[in-house]
Amino acid sequence: MKRTGEMSKSSPSAVSGRAQQLLKLLVERYIREGQPIGSRTLARGLGMDLSPASIRNVMADLEDMGLIKAPHTSAGRIPTVQGYRLFVDSLLTVKPLEQCEVHALRDKFGQTADPQQVLVTASSLLSEVSSMAGVIMVPRREQATxxxxxxxxxxxxxxxxxxxxxxxxxxxxxxxxxxxxxxxxxxxxxxxxxxxxxxxxxxxxxxxxxxxxxxxxxxxxxxxxxxxxxxxxxxxxxxEGGDYVLAGQTNLMAYAEMADIERLRLLFEAFNRKRDILHLLDQSLHAQGVQIFIGEESGYEVLDSCSVVTSPYEVEGEVVGVLGVIGPTRMAYDRLIPLVDVTARLLGAALNQTQ
Amino acid sequence: MKRTGEMSKSSPSAVSGRAQQLLKLLVERYIREGQPIGSRTLARGLGMDLSPASIRNVMADLEDMGLIKAPHTSAGRIPTVQGYRLFVDSLLTVKPLEQCEVHALRDKFGQTADPQQVLVTASSLLSEVSSMAGVIMVPRREQATxxxxxxxxxxxxxxxxxxxxxxxxxxxxxxxxxxxxxxxxxxxxxxxxxxxxxxxxxxxxxxxxxxxxxxxxxxxxxxxxxxxxxxxxxxxxxxEGGDYVLAGQTNLMAYAEMADIERLRLLFEAFNRKRDILHLLDQSLHAQGVQIFIGEESGYEVLDSCSVVTSPYEVEGEVVGVLGVIGPTRMAYDRLIPLVDVTARLLGAALNQTQ
DNA sequence: GTTTAGCACTCCTTCTATATGAGTGCTAAC
DNA sequence: GTTAGCACTCATATAGAAGGAGTGCTAAAC
CATH class of the missing domain: 3.30.390.60 (Heat-inducible transcription repressor hrca homolog; domain 3)
Structure with missing residues (x-):
């Protein structure tokens, strides 16, 4: 089930400033619209005056570097996993949550007292706000006493x-x-x-x-x-690896990129089996801050067309679990990263109070 | 959400012996193969020597009575809800479980002691054996003390x-x-x-x-x-209506008749919402023995292409809950009815022991 | 009266051909 | 380095034709 990732076929060398700008625009746009982006569209969206032909040259470079690809000859380009990776790592401008959004979240957390219930609330929250699936590892009993x-x-x-x-x-x-x-x-x-x-x-x-x-x-x-x-x-x-609370599976069924019902079935079965997902979450347990697995990076075949955004959460200053969202690779990373981050903090705070 | 069923458009009058025999064969065959059955196929399957033309006459009658229908002009016939109903009520020959199957089930039940765990086991069992979804209402606390x-x-x-x-x-x-x-x-x-x-x-x-x-x-x-x-x-x-344990949702995703992902999503959301399903199960609480809801009979739109086979189960001689399986209308009723029946008894017995 | 052969008819499915259009890569000129 | 021009590719859509499964109806046979 577990696999090792493959690397880009071409040199992952330095990408020129303009190429980066273009990649950023392309990924942003593709995330918004979900359809391959052509050189003409990109030229229009870009501030500077550049002809589609010039854009095409840059796009050809980006494709050589394995950052974007064309689904077929005469379609526009879509990001590859490596493209998303570069985007997320160095191009992304995160959209912090509005103050009122944070407050709304905090309010929801305030209502529940039972620790188990808090997890359920939090995962529902994650799934509702993200319109994807929300998952929360139940806190690990650090020492068995x-x-x-x-x-x-x-x-x-x-x-x-x-x-x-x-x-x-x-x-x-x-x-x-x-x-x-x-x-x-x-x-x-x-x-x-x-x-x-x-x-x-x-x-x-x-x-x-x-x-x-x-x-x-x-x-x-x-x-x-x-x-x-x-x-x-x-x-x-x-x-034996703990457990997790999952919410919003059904949200995933509404995405066009998840239309293949057989793949979806396998994904849902992985959710039920829990083992693979837990292994994945475990990997984020000792990362600091938000971590992102894009497409095949996760190493689990069922998650090939999904990305997972995770963050560990702490109780009394100690990391006790991981939470995250799971959705199609084409997800709004700029919104989700702060969402997952904030939710992790709020969950930690809420669990502190129930102690 | 709740709707009232419509009745057959034609007289639900007496169906001749041969017509019944034919309907039975047609439904059995359709359940097995999943494709519209034509007069030629039916003539071959039938024991007696009858030409397809004669069969066609009978089939026309059955269609007038609203028991079967043709998806389109030049396809064979498939049963309507009313057809399934007649089949289930008076034509069906149930296939009792083999002794060894019963024992296998009983063994599975024997392993668990925790009441909550028993429910989980039983619903998994239902879903595995039926290859559909298994659902079990948690036992009702009869008097609140x-x-x-x-x-x-x-x-x-x-x-x-x-x-x-x-x-x-x-x-x-x-x-x-x-x-x-x-x-x-x-x-x-x-x-x-x-x-x-x-x-x-x-x-x-x-x-x-x-x-x-x-x-x-x-x-x-x-x-x-x-x-x-x-x-x-x-x-x-x-x-407020209790709760239930559900298993094997993913099984439903493997059926061709459930291929419409949007319908499936609505069904899964109904599972999460629980209310509608609970209402439906409640209706079987005071029925004696196995009860069947075919397609739209349930009255819930999300279940239009599903059938539900239920049975109440007893603890200490008192009915405390309902269990059942949910699957496509085209299900093997002859096998499921005894399965649900036996499982209900076994569950009752298992819960008795944990008291 | 029931059964059946014959036949025209419907309509789904598949295949092929064709047009359309979006988008590309390349070349040559600016 | 940039761009206009152009040939090329290929998904998508549309239309027509062939094939086939199955029907309903009619008239003849039992």
């Missing part, structure tokens, strides 16, 4: 096990026990576990704890085993 | 509120309190609430409780208010 364990007695022989994890995530499960436990037994078991587990790296103390329990053979073991097994499963899941 | 409330003290001024609801669902949320509460205060508050709430219909006691609290003005109110607010939100959510 259990903060607190509680046992709550229910009716019959059922006990509710509550695990409070680092990062204030709470997990619970009802277990059926072989006998009824008194409240004091439950407290005792909880105290024991809390003392043994709290603050320590779970993976390190787990085995010691299990051994100890095997020796003492206490019959409240059943409860503790359940708790440990729960924690185990949780942390194992986390190690 | 809170079984138990617990407060767990966390570090700082944070308290974890745990709500155990009827149906063994557990909800939790961390709240920030204005001051630190002692363990005995927490127990006291929990006891108070448990006494007031447990087993009673929440909506009935809520207001009385709130009034009482306003009078006593105890400052542990903050905790109790939070708990009540949580319960309120939960039950309100339940009253």
């Amino acid at each position: 259990v903060r607190q364990v509680e046992f709550v007695s229910l009716s019959d022989n059922r006990v509710l096990v509550v695990l409070v994890l680092s990062g204030h995530e709470v997990q619970n499960r009802v277990i059926h026990t072989s006998r009824r436990y008194s409240p004091s037994e439950l407290t005792q078991a909880a105290n024991y576990l809390n003392h043994a587990l709290s603050g320590k790296d779970f993976n390190k103390v787990r085995d010691a704890l299990l051994n100890e329990m095997r020796e003492t053979q206490e019959n409240i073991n059943q409860l503790m085993m359940a708790a440990i097994e729960m924690a185990n499963r949780t942390f194992q899941g986390a190690e | 809170v079984r138990q409330v617990e407060f767990v003290s966390l570090s700082d001024n944070r308290v974890l509120v745990v709500l155990v609801l009827s149906g063994h669902e557990v909800q939790n949320r961390v709240i920030h309190t204005s001051r630190r509460y002692s363990p005995s205060e927490l127990t006291q508050a929990a006891n108070y609430l448990n006494h007031a709430l447990s087993g009673k219909d929440f909506n009935k006691v809520r207001d009385a409780l709130l009034n009482e609290m306003r009078e006593t003005q105890e400052n542990i109110n903050q905790l109790m208010m939070a708990a009540i607010e949580m319960a309120n939100r939960t039950f309100q959510g339940a009253e």
Whole structure:
């Protein structure tokens, strides 16, 4: 599934000032209109007085450098991946969000308190504002620690096990026990576990704890085993690469460049499978600021006609996840970059408050 | 969005034996091959020796009755919604699942213990076996009661509120309190609430409780208010029509009859919106056994080219939800009906065990 | 009365030919 | 270095013709 990118066939050498200006105009225009741009159109759009013929010369150079290409002989040119890359890296003039837009976003964030809900809100927001798909990695539990364990007695022989994890995530499960436990037994078991587990790296103390329990053979073991097994499963899941929240898949179906339903199906299946997308997001985890994968750059075939704009987000000064938007290669990078950037900050801030 | 169905234009009168036999063959064949069936093909498939011309006469009758139609003058015939309806109601010979298939399904169910997880498994199962979309309404909390409330003290001024609801669902949320509460205060508050709430219909006691609290003005109110607010939100959510788990959307993208990407987009958006689909599923809640909505019968435009096969499922002898598959009108009803039926039973059984 | 062969007719599909037009690359002149 | 001119390419659109699947109708056969 993963592939290595190919490089431009010609020298990626210095591009003359005018050629750059032209490329910029071409990419901007193509992003706006979605159709191959011809020399005549470009000549009109350009400020200076240059004939289409001159433009054609420059365009031929750009094509040699692998920055633009013609879908067929008598069409205009469209940017290649390398063209987009150069555009994004050195030609792009970003359009910062308006103050009111930022405020609108901030307001939306303000409304929700539940951490999980914040992620859902944020991904919906990303997808709505961008008209593409918004994706947010759920925050990684940086160190695998259990903060607190509680046992709550229910009716019959059922006990509710509550695990409070680092990062204030709470997990619970009802277990059926072989006998009824008194409240004091439950407290005792909880105290024991809390003392043994709290603050320590779970993976390190787990085995010691299990051994100890095997020796003492206490019959409240059943409860503790359940708790440990729960924690185990949780942390194992986390190690296996985490999870993400996705919104606005359907937005992608409205783009003409996504019309191939079979390709789209494969993309959606990749979304469901999650693995590939997570790997991609992981790559941005330790980048600072916004990162962009254009077309085949991502290395995943299903994303060949897509670009992904990502940004890591921080909670309490530490990067805990990545968020981004996914859409057709022909996307409004100038608007999306600040959008993703701002959303990452807002999400971090919102998650800080729920801690 | 909701519409009323139109009826057949001609008399839905008695259909002769041979005509029925022919219709059956036609529908079966069309479901298998997906292309309009002509008189010649039908004559060959039919056991008895009849010339295409004779068949044509019968087909003309069937068309007059609104049971089949021709996409255009010189194509064969395809079933109309009414044709499918008659087929499903009185002509269909269901293909019960093989014993080994049933066992395979049962095995899959056996593996999961968490109720929420069971729903996910079951919907995936439905979608995989049917190669269409599988949908499962989450079990309805029949009466809105809170079984138990617990407060767990966390570090700082944070308290974890745990709500155990009827149906063994557990909800939790961390709240920030204005001051630190002692363990005995927490127990006291929990006891108070448990006494007031447990087993009673929440909506009935809520207001009385709130009034009482306003009078006593105890400052542990903050905790109790939070708990009540949580319960309120939960039950309100339940009253607003519940929720469902969906799997295998992408399967639908592989069908030729779903090739229109814009229609598909609208369908997927309806899936996200949930409301319409929930309304539809609700209609099957009090039907006994499998129910089928063919094409426009559902009354929702987005489902015009789809059929939905549903069945309610029971926990402890009481219907708590509906499950089903959604796919193109041209679906293998004979296989799907038993599949949905069996899955409903298995789901009920699996949920019984997790109680 | 039912069945069937025959036949004209419809209309989708495919193929071919042709025109149109947008846009190019190249050359030669400015 | 720039540009006008021109031949060339190729996607797109349109029209006509051939082919074929399937129908409806009529009249004859059973």
